[in-house]
Amino acid sequence: MPPKKTLKKDEEVKISLWKKVGQPRQYSWEKDEILEVIYWQKQILSLILGITWGVLKLQYLPVIIAFLVMIGAASYFVGFQILPGDETEGVGGPWPVVTEGGMPAFATFLLAWIITYTMCYY
């Protein structure tokens, strides 16, 4: 495994999160950066799931439970398998990663699901 790129402070600011996400194991990560990526990953996934399940006319409580399980599992996968959450200081285990941005993501999912369902079938 190649050594991680160590950057001067000025350079670090210039490295965008996008670039880091492209090669996550090449750079050292801060706790806040990991949580930020997790936040946006949750938002995008919630939007996609909401629209898809609205179009497919999926209904009722099991859909909400399935969403919560999927979003939690996806966050864990992104935080600890793709990003180096386990090697980053201060992340504090799986719980902060799984719950980061949970409420806004849930709101995005409900909004996308309700709007798509309403527009497609009413």
Next chain:
Amino acid sequence: MLFIPNVILVVLASLIVNLTTTVIEWFLVYRTEDFKRLSDEIKESEKKVETLKKNKESVIVSNTSLKKDDKAPKNSKDRQIEAYQKRIKDANQQLTMFRMKSTLATGVVMFSAFGMMSSAFDGLIVAKLPFHPFGLLQGMSHRNLPGTDETDCSFLFIYVLASMTLRASIQKYLGWTQATPSMFQMPEEFNEESK
């Protein structure tokens, strides 16, 4: 004429309200030198407290002669940590006072917007829910709607959902969430006592 469904209009209204309050907050708080100074002070003090705590822990671990039950007397590191924690507390208080004006202004905007939306959408079914809402949620989703079909959805529920997600995302995008003290943050004194 272009037809826009009510549900989309509610989301657009929420977007406009949230963008307006963001501009107000930026103008009254985030662009000012005082705010930058206070938030920098908090960040620096937090970093210093973290470093001091780490140093303190490593000293305790390496010092094997100390028994676990012994209460070590307060040394200079403890005093330094306390001083920085007091500084953080003071800066947070100043920040809260500083934000008062913008909180009032955004409150007025949100209140007026809500009044306008109520007069436009009250009593109208703007969406159909794909699930049965329960408890408190039903009070919000079926507010002032005729009939007993609980899957009928009022503007309020859509407005609250849109505001929740849009406000959080706008603030995250602008990087403002770091500077706001968390509502659910445990006070430091409590953490110390519970150890």
